[in-house]
Amino acid sequence: MTALANQRVAYLNGQILPESEVRVSFRDRGYKYGDAVFDMTRTFGHKVFKLQEHIDRFYRSLRYVRIDPGMSPKEMIQKSEEVLERNMHLLDKHDDYWLGQRVSRGVDNVMGEQPIQTGPTVVIECTPLPLKARANFYRAGLDVVVPSTRRVAPSMLSPRAKTHNYLNMIIGEQEAKATNPNSWAVLLDENGNLAEGIGSNIFIVRDGVVFTPSERYVLPGVSRQTAMDMAKDLGIKLVEGDIDLFDAYVADEAFITSTSFCICPVRSINGNPMAEHAIPGPVTKKLMDAYVKFVNYDWVQQYLRHA
Ligand SMILES: Cc1ncc(COP(=O)(O)O)c(C=O)c1O
Helix, strand or coil: CCCCCCCCEEEECCEEEEHHHCCCCCCEHHHHHCCEEEEEEEEECCEECCHHHHHHHHHHHHHHHCCCCCCCHHHHHHHHHHHHHHHHHHCCCCCCEEEEEEEECCECCCCCCCCCCCCCEEEEEEEECCHHHHCCHHHHCEEEECCCCCCCCCCCCCCCCCECCCHHHHHHHHHHHHHCCCCEEEEECCCCCEEEECCEEEEEEECCEEEECCHHHCCCCHHHHHHHHHHHHCCCCEEECCCCHHHHHCCCEEEEEECCCEEEEEEEECCEECCCCCCCCHHHHHHHHHHHHHHCCCHHHHHHCCC
16 A cells, blocks of 8 residues: 555545645634634544534534635535545554544735635544543543633633634643643633533533533533433433532532543542442443443443553
């Protein structure tokens, strides 16, 4: 197989190119200001998951920041499936991909000079999931640390849009990792209630009831919604609302959700262990089993085989 065939491809502004040839200008507003939005789904056993739901959210983010990607949602899906298909032969049968779309407002061309580029910058790419790096979290559970940095408030920049502005959560993540390098940061919202982490939503369980923060203060995760649907199907009561640190410290169980993690159990919050010591706890386990069944792929074993 030639080196080229051995290289993943990505989409850039109408072309599918080897990744090494996909270049974005330093004058791109996505690079300069974070003036860009993105979305990210994954494959399960090489089959893409809820691409439509992710593209729907992506186009809501685009509308919020008023960027016209120059492509319809249907075209974005078609190109995404093509990029995925063109990269599938490079994926081990036990591995899976993140499949992501990114659109920036484009390049700030220099006045009076030949424009470098006109219109938005559109990228579609595949990235192998970091299964090995996260495998042990499924055995031991995550240690969540709540940093002092708060999640950007809806009145400042809505967390419901998936923008290229992650510095707020990155600062929070650095604070958390300074106390425990293996921790996972979950930031509080402006009111002091649990919000979300970098790339993940949070749930707690108390007396068999599942609680998660209101959508107003977080990115409405596709896996958050999937976990909520699983709870409903299983007849498990679920409450969306404010969860403060008292609620977190007296919880029986907790877990995070994200496209790549699906559901990952939490063993402590700010060093305070969950009341239920089994990892995962009984309610979390029920939801994980339902999620495995729903996607028809054992992603827990996919992680654990790397532990
Ligand atoms: C800030 C934030 N919250 C939550 C999530 C989880 O969303 P999803 O379940 O759609 O992956 C993400 C995903 O990347 C995220 O970036």
